[in-house]
Amino acid sequence: MKEKEFGDKIKPWLDRAAAGVGEMQATRLKSARLRAMDAYREPVRLLGLVTVNAGMAQTLRYSVLQRALLFVPVLALLAVLAVRSLEPAEPDVGELAELDALLLTQELPPDAFLDKDFRSWLRKSQR
């Protein structure tokens, strides 16, 4: 008798033996299956490209978050510098000091600043 033929004849007997597993064993197998399914976690998609199991995804997420936190101070510094560079330039300190000196030496009366013509002249001269 050929091996395959013999194997095919044995198979239904083994199937019958498996189907005839006792009630107690069947109940325990079912409970083992339910326990296994409790441990089952749906696979998680990462960036829509790959799928990993939930535990792996959790590990990746944790490590990404941890690394991102390290960059927070650097990013904050860069943000501050960017904001500062966008602000309008303040008047030259030297010019302000010169005006203060003129005011103090009364070469320039404080009332001059109330004169609109003087202020427009001052603006033009700064250009």
Add this chain to the structure above:
Amino acid sequence: MLPFAHRAGIARIEGEALATRKEMSDFLASVERRAFKQSVYAVHDEEAALDIVQDAMLRLAEKYPERPPEELPLLFQRILQNAIRDYFRRSKVRSTWTTLLSAMGLGGEDEDGDPLETMEILDEANVSASPASQLEQSQVMATIEEAVQSLPERQREAFMLRYWEELDVSETAKVMGCSEGSVKTHCSRATHALAKILKSKGISL
């Protein structure tokens, strides 16, 4: 031929249909009894066989949820056969220690156990209610199971995988971790041994 699931792979590229929760559960339900019987034939102990099947199911569900459903049978068989081998390894270590302790007179007094516990309990209702043909069939089934259990480990493993789980030679070789030639040899020997045993008991299939 089904693609073989490599343990090293941790991520699956999109496009492959993955086993859903229901598919995984249905798969486990479909194999649990056969896996239990396979383990019983291997370890000759129902309690140990239940533990082995439980471990194998837990490992599959926990570690390989991202596998496509068509890979599950092969993967499960590999996990199950590894669990059976682990059981034999542990038993070997345990028996070594037991022998040592017995020789030193530190244990082993209860090794024989209660003979009543090891006696087979007949399902009287089933036996008395069965007609002659059913009885005959159950005797044939018991003889076949005994014959399968009496096979050497590797021969039985190869026979079960090839003819019960219907894996091809290549898949069986991957599960058993041996060459295809070895699988063929084990299968051939197992088949001839089984045929011889059944013939000697007057059973013709």
